[in-house]
Every structure is written in structure tokens, then in C-alpha cells.
Amino acid sequence: xxxIGINWQLLVAFLVNFLVLFGLxxxxxxxxxxxxxxxxxxxxxxxLEQAEKIKxxxxxxxxxxxxxxxxARKEGQVIIAQxxxxAEKIKxxxxxxxxxxxxxxxxxxxxxxxxxxxxxxAELRSEFSNLTVLAAEKVIKESLDAQKHLKxxxxxxxxxxxxxxx
Amino acid sequence: xxxxxxxxxxxxxxxxxxxxxxLTSFVMGPLxxxxxxxxxxxxxQVSKPFVQLPSEPIFHIGGFNITNTVIASWVTIxxxxxxxxxxxxxxxxIPGRMQSFAEVVVEGIYNTIEGVAGEKHVRAFxxxxxxxFLYVVTNALLALIPLWGTxxxxxxxxxxxxxxxxxxxANTDVNLTLSIALVSFCFIEYLGFSKIGPLKxxxxxxxxxxxxxxxxxxxxxxxKSFISGFAFGFINIYVGLxxxxxxxxxxxxxxxxxxxxxxxxxxxxxxxxxxxxxIAPVPFYGxxxxxxxxxxxxxxxxxLVFGVMAVTSHHEEGAEQH
Numbered sequence: 023x024x025x026i027g028i029n030w031q032l033l034v035a036f037l038v039n040f041l042v043l044f045g046l047x048x049x050x051x052x053x054x055x056x057x058x059x060x061x062x063x064x065x066x067x068x069x070l071e072q073a074e075k076i077k078x079x080x081x082x083x084x085x086x087x088x089x090x091x092x093x094a095r096k097e098g099q100v101i102i103a104q105x106x107x108x109a110e111k112i113k114x115x116x117x118x119x120x121x122x123x124x125x126x127x128x129x130x131x132x133x134x135x136x137x138x139x140x141x142x143x144a145e146l147r148s149e150f151s152n153l154t155v156l157a158a159e160k161v162i163k164e165s166l167d168a169q170k171h172l173k174x175x176x177x178x179x180x181x182x183x184x185x186x187x188x
Numbered sequence: 189x190x191x192x193x194x195x196x197x198x199x200x201x202x203x204x205x206x207x208x209x210x211l212t213s214f215v216m217g218p219l220x221x222x223x224x225x226x227x228x229x230x231x232x233q234v235s236k237p238f239v240q241l242p243s244e245p246i247f248h249i250g251g252f253n254i255t256n257t258v259i260a261s262w263v264t265i266x267x268x269x270x271x272x273x274x275x276x277x278x279x280x281x282i283p284g285r286m287q288s289f290a291e292v293v294v295e296g297i298y299n300t301i302e303g304v305a306g307e308k309h310v311r312a313f314x315x316x317x318x319x320x321f322l323y324v325v326t327n328a329l330l331a332l333i334p335l336w337g338t339x340x341x342x343x344x345x346x347x348x349x350x351x352x353x354x355x356x357x358a359n360t361d362v363n364l365t366l367s368i369a370l371v372s373f374c375f376i377e378y379l380g381f382s383k384i385g386p387l388k389x390x391x392x393x394x395x396x397x398x399x400x401x402x403x404x405x406x407x408x409x410x411x412k413s414f415i416s417g418f419a420f421g422f423i424n425i426y427v428g429l430x431x432x433x434x435x436x437x438x439x440x441x442x443x444x445x446x447x448x449x450x451x452x453x454x455x456x457x458x459x460x461x462x463x464x465x466x467i468a469p470v471p472f473y474g475x476x477x478x479x480x481x482x483x484x485x486x487x488x489x490x491x492l493v494f495g496v497m498a499v500t501s502h503h504e505e506g507a508e509q510h
Contacts, residue, residue: 026362026447027242031251035258036367043265044319051272052315055294058279058287065281 153182210467217464234465235349237458241451243361244352246340256353257361260336264326264358297321304489305496309383313495316375320368321488324359328450328480331357332473337454359450359483362443369442372491377435380498389498393428395421438494442487449483 157178161171214220216228243255275290283291297318302310330336340353358364380389391397402417453476460469 025241028362028366029242029253031253032243032255032258032361032363033367033370035252035254036261036361036364037370039258039261039265039364040319040323040367040371043268043323044315046265046269047272047319047322048315050269050276051290051294052318054276054279055290056298056314058281058283059291059295059298062281 149182153178156181206467210464213466214464214468217462219463234462235351237455237462238350239455240350241362243356243363246352246354255361256340256356257358257364260330260355260358261327261364263355264323264330267330268322268326293322294318301492304492305499309496309499312379312383312499313492316371317488317492317495320372320491321484323368323484324446324487325480325484327358327364328484329477331359331450331454332476332480357450357454359446359480360454362447365446365450366439366443368446368487369439372442372487372494373435373439376438376491376494376498379495383499393431395424395428398424438490442490446483446487449479453479 157174160174160178215224216226216232217234220226221228243257245253245255246259247254272290275286279287298310298314301313301317305313336355336357337353338351339355340351343350343352380392384392398417399421402414402421405417406414457469457472457476460472
């Protein structure tokens with residue numbers, strides 16, 4: 023044992039050395055580096071998960087957008103249909119209104135015409151009676167024969183505006 | 189082209205210098221002087237390698253002899269400390285060069301251990317196995333620096349002049365290899381006791397449970413299987429004793445494998461330098477670098493494998509096979 027140098031003092035010294043190195047390396051190498059490696063692994067995992075999440079979100083929002091577009095298109099179509107219906111209605115209403123108005127106008131015109139006619143008939147009648155009175159005066163004043171009678175009437179009529187021969 | 193020609197000419201010149209150095213040192217060395225009968229001045233001779241197994245004390249602290257191997261191991265610890273302290277002082281998520289180096293070392297060893305021991309046990313094994321590896325490999329590689337084994341007072345003895353170096357390859361001290369072997373042994377047995385339970389661990393040697401099963405058969409009246417079970421139980425106990433002995437022999441084999449390899453390497457380098465002072469030892473330095481790595485790997489790897497064997501009991505192994 024002596025010849026190869028086994029010596030308990032040295033053995034203890036080397037054991038202490040080894041344990042010191044063990045402690046030192048644990049403190050300055052293993053702990054920080056393993057912690058860092060774990061941290062990095064966690065970070066990579068996290069960012070991968072995040073990327074996955076973002077991807078999912080993106081596809082979800084894309085779907086949402088697609089759905090929204092479809093819904094908007096549908097809505098537009100509905101609106102257009104409604105609008106055309108309303109337009110139809112308005113057209114219809116306008117037509118009715120116009121017809122009614124026309125009727126009103128026509129009625130009014132008719133009434134006016136009637137009024138005018140009545141008025142002119144009344145005027146005519148009054149003038150005619152006046153004429154007749156006038157003619158009767160003349161007849162009474164002069165002797166009446168057939169020839170004179172006819173002449174007279176013609177004279178009277180010529181005097182009236184309405185029955186004047188042209 | 190001219191650049192290439194220049195560099196090839198340089199190569200030729202270098203080759204001639206190397207060859208001249210080799211031939212001169214060969215002729216002037218002990219081999220050449222025997223052949224050519226040349227007397228070389230004494231102060232140009234390389235001294236004969238002197239095999240000194242115990243390390244030499246350099247100074248004393250109290251009752252303790254501080255030998256050159258102890259100093260060398262301090263230097264190793266200091267080098268490792270400075271290297272990794274500077275690397276891990278400011279840890280960043282995006283590592284710098286030194287931090288990358290530390291991470292590569294740690295991650296490489298970590299993954300290797302994980303490959304052998306599995307994810308469950310890797311954290312238990314990692315610190316000690318890595319420390320053994322780094323300690324042994326750094327001891328071995330630092331010892332190849334010329335400062336080791338050459339720098340120190342010269343002592344004149346009856347055999348000739350001998351240098352007592354301040355630094356000597358730390359792995360060539362049997363106390364150092366024994367200390368790591370003891371740590372390794374204690375670690376393995378501790379793991380066995382703590383990871384699979386003390387009773388189960390002892391049982392993994394002796395298979396008492398199999399013997400108990402045999403007695404169980406006896407109570408059931410199955411005498412035939414009791415006898416065979418009883419006999420096998422005794423064989424198992426004998427095997428268990430042998431196995432315990434083998435666990436202790438591991439200490440010896442750990443100690444002397446490293447000590448022997450490293451001491452042999454030092455002697456080989458000394459002999460080569462003695463025979464041909466220049467050029468010829470260079471390949472052997474390369475060889476010793478490799479041996480240093482290899483021995484560190486073997487020491488750490490065997491501790492790992494024995495530890496894995498300890499934490500996976502024989503029952504588990506059997507269960508895995510079925």
C-alpha cells in the first residue's frame with residue numbers, strides 16, 4: 023500500500039477537493055445552465071403554443087369574416103328585394119294617385135262644362151225671350167202678313183248674335 | 189498559384205526542420221549515442237524517466253502534507269471554476285460564446301445520461317456524473333501542458349538527478365482515483381437504497397422474496413416446488429454475497445483503471461521524451477489526449493451504468509422482459 027502511495031491524509035484531501043468541485047460546479051454550472059435550458063424550453067414551447075393559438079384564431083376569424091360576408095350578401099339581397107317591393111308599391115300608389123287626380127280633374131271639368139252649358143242655355147233662353155219679346159213688339163207695331171212675318175223673324179234673328187247667319 | 193507555391197515551399201522547409209530535429213534528437217538521444225558512440229554533454233541529456241508512484245510532498249499545512257498532485261487538483265478546480273464562472277456569470281436567453289460552450293457541455297452530457305438512465309432519473313445522476321467526467325478529463329488534459337511535471341526543484345539522489353515538480357498529473361495519484369471511486373461507490377449504493385427502498389434493494393441481491401414464496405408453497409402442501417424453491421433460494425443468497433463482493437471490487441477496479449492508465453501514459457511520454465527528445469513524442473501526446481477523454485468517459489459512464497443498475501431492481505428488469 024505504501025509503495026503506490028495510498029495515504030489516508032491525501033485521500034481525505036482529494037475527497038474534500040472532489041466535493042468542493044462538486045459544490046462549485048453545481049452552483050456555477052449545473053443549476054444556472056439547466057435552469058436556463060429549462061427556461062428556454064418552456065419559452066419555445068410557449069411560443070409554439072402561442073403560434074398555434076394565433077393560427078387557430080386567424081382561421082376562426084377568417085371563418086367569421088366569411089360568415090359575415092355571406093350574411094351581408096343575404097341581407098343586401100333582402101334589402102334589395104324590399105326596396106324593389108317598396109318601389110313597386112310607390113309606383114302603384116303614384117298610379118292610383120294620378121288616376122284619382124285625373125278623375126277629380128275630369129269631374130271638375132265635366133261639372134264646369136255642365137255649368138257653362140247651363141249658363142249658356144240660360145243666357146240663350148233669356149236672349150231668345152228678349153228677342154221674342156222684341157219680335158212681338160215689332161209684330162204688334164206693324165201689320166202682320168206672312169211675308170212680313172218671315173222677314174221680321176229673320177231680321178230679329180239677324181239681330182241676335184247667336185243665330186246670325188253667316 | 190504563386191501563393192500556393194510559396195506555401196508548399198514553406199511546407200518543404202518545415203518538413204526539413206522537423207526531420208532535422210527528429211534526426212538530431214534521435215542521434216543525440218540514448219539510442220543514437222549507443223549506435224554512433226557519441227558523447228553528449230550532460231546538460232543536454234534528457235534525464236531517465238523516474239517512476240515515482242506516491243506523489244511528492246511540496247509543503248506542509250499543520251500535519252498535512254500538500255503534495256504536487258493535490259496542488260494540480262487545485263489548479264484543475266480553479267480552471268474549471270474560472271471557465272464556467274465566466275461562462276455563466278450573466279445568463280442570457282440568447283447565449284454568448286462562453287455561455288454556449290457551457291450549455292453545449294451541460295446539454296451534451298445531460299442528453300447522454302438521459303439516454304442511458306431515462307428521463308426519470310437523469311436529474312439524480314447528472315451532477316455527480318458530470319463532475320466526475322469534467323474533473324478527470326481536466327486533470328488529464330492539464331497534465332499534458334509542459335508546466336506539469338517539469339517545473340520544480342532538482343534533487344540529486346543516488347540514481348541521478350530528479351526533478352520534484354510542483355505540479356504533477358493529478359490522475360497519477362492513487363489517492364485521487366480512490367477518492368472518486370469511493371464517491372462513485374457511495375453514490376451508487378445510496379441511489380439503490382433511496383430510489384427503490386432499503387429492503388427492496390437488499391432483496392435485489394439475495395432474492396429473499398423468492399425464498400419466502402417457496403415457504404408459501406410448503407404451507408400449501410406443495411413439497412416438491414418447496415424443495416426446488418428452497419434450493420434456489422440458497423443459491424440466490426450465495427449469488428447475492430458474490431454480488432455484494434463485486435460492488436466492493438468495483439472500487440478497486442475504478443481506482444486502478446484510471447490510475448494505471450494515467451500513470452502508464454505519463455511513463456510512456458517520459459520514455460519517449462527520453463529516447464527521442466523532439467517530434468517523436470508528439471503522436472503520443474495526441475494519444476494521451478484521447479486516453480484522457482476515454483478514461484473520463486469510462487469512469488463517468490461506468491458510474492452511470494452501475495447507478496442505473498442499482499435503481500432498476502432485478503424484479504423490475506424481470507418485469508420489463510416479460
